[in-house]
Amino acid sequence: MTNTTATAPCAAARSPRAETQPGEAPCPAERIEFAPFPRWQLLDMVAEGRRALGLTANDIAVLRALLSFLPVKEQAPVTPRVQTVVFASNAEIAKRAAGLDERVLRRAFERLSRAGLLLRRDSANGKRFPLRRGGRIIAAFGLDLAPAFASVPLLADLVSEQRAEAEALRSLRAMLQARRRALMEGLQHLPATIHDWLTHLTRIFRRKLALEDLQSIALRFDEIEEQLPADKQLPEENSVLPASIRTAEMPAGDGQNVRHKESLKKDIDSRKTRICIDECTELRGLLPHPPQTLNEAKEALKTCAAFLGLRTQIVANALTRLGWQRTFEALDHMARNGLQIRTPNEYFARLVAERTASTGTCSEPLSDGPRAIAP
Structure with missing residues (x-):
């Protein structure tokens, strides 16, 4: 969480007569x-x-x-x-x-x-x-x-939000460490400068990193992958995820387990997506049309999160744990109950935790996980 000074939490708790003048x-x-x-x-x-x-x-x-x-x-x-x-x-x-x-x-x-x-x-x-x-x-x-x-109720909200953001940071950190491991293990002939940076990254990850630091590392990974030759491919997407959120193998039509590899040069944002928001009645009113590509899904997610007043880190954590489809469904559930929710970030973090506990973590490719909605 960014270290900014919070607004005095009890301002609304004071009655007009709570203040006394000197001498009274x-x-x-x-x-x-x-x-x-x-x-x-x-x-x-x-x-x-x-x-x-x-x-x-x-x-x-x-x-x-x-x-x-x-x-x-x-x-x-x-x-x-x-x-x-x-x-x-x-x-x-x-x-x-x-x-x-x-x-x-x-x-x-x-x-x-x-x-x-x-x-x-x-x-x-x-x-x-x-x-x-x-x-x-x-x-x-x-x-x-x-x-x-x-101020106890507002302090409780503050602490809950801090814990949710810390959990989202841990998830993003784990994703980046997995990307580093995939590059080191999947590509044997990395340029010396890239290899040295990946080695140095091990020491960087020992420090306490802020969200801005992790986002900067994610952008550097993007630059590296763009510079690699088209014939160099990373292992399948699932292998770069932490073990706790690694996706299951998807069976092909002929009964065989098939895993697709994609070129680093391929624009993953243009891929078709199977995200369906037909039953997300509240979200449909916010979006011009259902998302057809991952790029459109990212923009739709940002739009919905901003409308509901949710922090980026909390939505990124939901995407990591629930996947695209279930994240949209959770957002729709929250939109339906918006007027009754006093602390949206705490409510959404609790909703994600409950849905993860009941159905487990995501079983769909996440492409770039938390980076999908990075500012």
């Missing part, structure tokens, strides 16, 4: 409502999505320290009835945050606030303290963690 006491009626949730489970979610939220490791340490001040039992969920405003001093917070410097604390408070996880309820003089009535704390000035708990 936040009364219980002004507290932010949220569903009961365990504080340490919340911390785990924020830690997993911290890069997308624009948070650092120190920010997570400060959030852990703040959560430790909440007056609840260790494993008990935090509810709106709990005093979520932390009025401890910076010195007390620093002790529970591994002795972080006060400047680091202030910056952490700012980043947590920008991420929508913290609300500063300042008194007139900027001090933090509780307001008591009859010896009981009824409100407080300080650092309110209620926005973090109100």
Whole structure:
């Protein structure tokens, strides 16, 4: 996933009265409502999505320290009835945050606030303290963690999307490693420059690669295959797929198992495809005509994904696991239920996982797999 700062997740969770002006006491009626949730489970979610939220490791340490001040039992969920405003001093917070410097604390408070996880309820003089009535704390000035708990549904969506994208990246990485292996094993007389690059690629794959890195490698593979002589052929398409998604042999009409090899110079995008969207009633309305070639199928897939608000990586993962036909069917299912879906990427990733579990991975040639819909 691209490391961009996410929009403050709890912005929509605040009521008009949730903000207080300096000098005004936040009364219980002004507290932010949220569903009961365990504080340490919340911390785990924020830690997993911290890069997308624009948070650092120190920010997570400060959030852990703040959560430790909440007056609840260790494993008990935090509810709106709990005093979520932390009025401890910076010195007390620093002790529970591994002795972080006060400047680091202030910056952490700012980043947590920008991420929508913290609300500063300042008194007139900027001090933090509780307001008591009859010896009981009824409100407080300080650092309110209620926005973090109100953000739990959106944080869950963020984490789910990150996991789905990570799975798609793993699939794309496996496909590229398989292409490298096919070139190294299938062609014995590669030019020295290409052979050296393929050898160097082994070291590159040991690193953590972003989507842009993998797409760049895929484009380089395309260039190499275009430069090879027409009489040089790679092994059949199925052999370049990882074992987990390798396609089954398709029986020919005479009962013999036949595998077709194609020239590297052949334009695979012009091949006829058997994709049928006659029963995809929702998608038919989005497309000018049913896709007849792989190139048209790619464009149709991009159009449908964009209309449904799906990320490229998630659709690429579906294509790898389900194949063309079943991916279109899954998109059509999602289009029929579009108005009821609040988080399309999470929903589609779950739908793909369910269909893979029930019917297995694809049993059709994928040609170029995730590269089919690469931007």
